[in-house]
Amino acid sequence: MFVVTVLWKAKPDQASAFAQRLVVQARNSLANEPNCLQFDVAADPDDPTCYFLYEVYRAPSDFDAHLSSDHFLKFAAETEAMVDEKTIRLYHRVAPET
Numbered sequence: 001m002f003v004v005t006v007l008w009k010a011k012p013d014q015a016s017a018f019a020q021r022l023v024v025q026a027r028n029s030l031a032n033e034p035n036c037l038q039f040d041v042a043a044d045p046d047d048p049t050c051y052f053l054y055e056v057y058r059a060p061s062d063f064d065a066h067l068s069s070d071h072f073l074k075f076a077a078e079t080e081a082m083v084d085e086k087t088i089r090l091y092h093r094v095a096p097e098t
Contacts, residue, residue, distance in 0.1 A: 001037070001093035002060045006053040009085035015049045018082040021075060022051055028071040029055070035062035049084075056093065063090075 010018040019041075026039040035058040044050035057063045066072055 002057045002063055003091040003093050004053070004055040004057070004063055005089045005091070006055075007085075007087040008051040008053070008083055010049045010051065010082055011084055012049055014082035018079055019043065019051060021079050021082075022053070025071065025075045026053075028075075029066060029069075032071060033062070033066055033069065035059070036066060060090075 008018070008022075022041045026041050029036045029039045036055065037058065038054065038056035040054040042052040042054070044052070055063070055066075057066065
């Protein structure tokens with residue numbers, strides 16, 4: 001399994017709208033990508049501009065397909081100006097084994 005984490009820092013005046021778009025993106029990814037197995041969105045309770053994504057794909061190629069999907073490209077275009085920072089980390093899941 002292939003894991004992607006993303007830490008986002010939204011612009012303060014865009015945080016609420018950005019959070020709504022993240023939720024839609026998570027739903028779209030799970031509904032439209034059979035190899036996207038998990039897509040969690042978390043918010044920092046102490047910082048309303050900070051969001052964390054945890055995504056699980058069967059393989060790195062499935063994440064590549066995610067990045068070229070219509071719904072991702074739309075999300076990226078709509079949210080680019082809403083974000084101050086974005087940190088992406090890529091992992092291979094060790095446990096639980098599948």
